[in-house]
Amino acid sequence: MxxxxxxxxxxxxxxYTGLGRQWYAEALTSVVGKELAHLPVFPGRTERSLARELLRAHDEPHEDEHVERLFAALEAIGLAARPSLPTLGRxxxxxxxxxxxxxxxxxxxxxxxxxxxxxxxxxxxxxxxxxxxxxxxxxxxxxxxxxxxxxxxxxxxxxxxxxxxxxxxxxxxxxxxxxxxxxxxxxxxxxxxxxxxxxxxxxxxxxxxxxxxxxxxxxxxxxxxxxxx
The missing domain is CATH 3.40.50.1000 (HAD superfamily/HAD-like)
Structure with missing residues (x-):
């Protein structure tokens, strides 16, 4: 079988403890121009639920199209960090x-x-x-x-x-x-x-x-x- x-x-x-917070803070500023004032609880959550909660908590629209914009920013930030990731986690x-x-x-x-x-x-x-x-x-x-x-x-x-x-x-x-x-x-x-x-x-x-x-x-x-x- x-x-x-x-x-x-x-x-x-x-x-990669702490990296999620950093990436979301950067993505939020990039997409809506706001500083991170609310951090969701991460363990076990999906990126879609986290992004939706984050946008809602910052008084931003949180429908799928807005979530996708945050996803695009997160992906760009993560890909840019690729060379340094071996030093940022284990x-x-x-x-x-x-x-x-x-x-x-x-x-x-x-x-x-x-x-x-x-x-x-x-x-x-x-x-x-x-x-x-x-x-x-x-x-x-x-x-x-x-x-x-x-x-x-x-x-x-x-x-x-x-x-x-x-x-x-x-x-x-x-x-x-x-x-x-x-x-x-x-x-x-x-x-x-x-x-x-x-x-x-x-x-x-x-x-x-x-x-x-x-x-x-x-x-x-x-x-x-x-x-x-």
Missing amino acids: ETLVLWDIDLTLVD ALAGAPEILATLAGREGVVQSLVTGNLPALADVKLAAFDLDRHVDFEIGGYGSLSDHRHDLVEAAMAQASTKHGVTFAPASVVVIGDTPMDIAAGRHHGTVTVGVATGRHTVDQLAESGADVVLPDLADTPAVLTALLR
Whole structure:
């Protein structure tokens, strides 16, 4: 049976703490000429929900066309920062090893369910050479919807179409560091794996209903067992 592993990015594979705030502040000033006065809570959110909240909080129109303008500014800022990203963040312990190990496993497909825009997902992973292990074409990205479970649905559908197989929920693993990651996977009946490398503890992730909770990705054999059990 084919297995589809869907990775979150921020605080699951890489840590760019503080960068989101900086990029949104720059984008807001660029698009509407205002200083950042309200910062949304980021963990587990999609870029569409964050952008909409940010515009609303600054008394700006927040319909899709205005959200798209903010997206364009964020993408430009992220792409311009590409050369400096290796110095602005880090790959989390074990992330390169588990991605490479899974990439070498027959029957395993790796992609993303991330709140990031596609271009930002690419540059964040490429900074640490992690991009070569995942299929960006079938990912679920934060530009798609305010709701994270829609991203899981999109990734499962695109993977099934591309590979000519139906990825049943039991063959899909959603892995991330927040209860929202877990809830998105559980919404579709997938296997869910929490990683306590972000702002939520092992206990909190367990309470959110994760099938497995790991303290981090450092123990490659343990992570492999959790993902391919």
